[in-house]
Amino acid sequence: MLTAMRILGIDPGLAHTGFAVIDFDGQASRLLAAGQITTPAELPLPQRLKQIHDGLVAVIQEWSPDVAALENLYFCTNVRTAISVAQGRGVAILSTAQANIPLAEYSPLEIKLAVAGYGKATKQQIQKMVKTILNLESVPASDHVADSMAVALCHAHSQRYQNMIIASGVEQGVLPRRRKSRRR
Secondary structure (H helix, E strand, C coil): CCCCEEEEEEECCCCEEEEEEEEECCCCEEEEEEEEEECCCCCCHHHHHHHHHHHHHHHHHHHCCCEEEEECCCCCCCHHHHHHHHHHHHHHHHHHHHCCCCEEEECHHHHHHHHHCCCCCCHHHHHHHHHHHCCCCCCCCCHHHHHHHHHHHHHHHHHHHHHHHHHHCCCCCCCCCCCCCCCC
């Protein structure tokens, strides 16, 4: 059974990439570090991507996470926004791969369900739940930092259930057989 895990949550973006590092002991989570990598819009794209990469590499080197968690790319009506998020996401994936850190990906729905218990939770509800779960004095000032905390908490939540499944002896992915009714 898993005893402890250090999780790096990443909220990727070109202008702002949020990150959070939490320790998860199998039951509870504790925030170790959180922040945001901001790239100036006037910089050429390659330099902005390099800044994100360098920032994430520094976080990885300082905190040595066991696993990273990232939000899946979601449907976006603004193509420019989708492309910039995808570019930041690619850099985050590369940064974790270079450090041989396993990467878990979650949909926005999975993250909201894990953190707030409601798949249509608002940003404010997610921020309040992040504050409560991590015992913070106030909600994170940045949406990107709050989102990175939420994705890390989602992975911790997922691992807690995996631990329960393992402890119960239930095979993963195997549902109990339904008995056929004897209607006549």
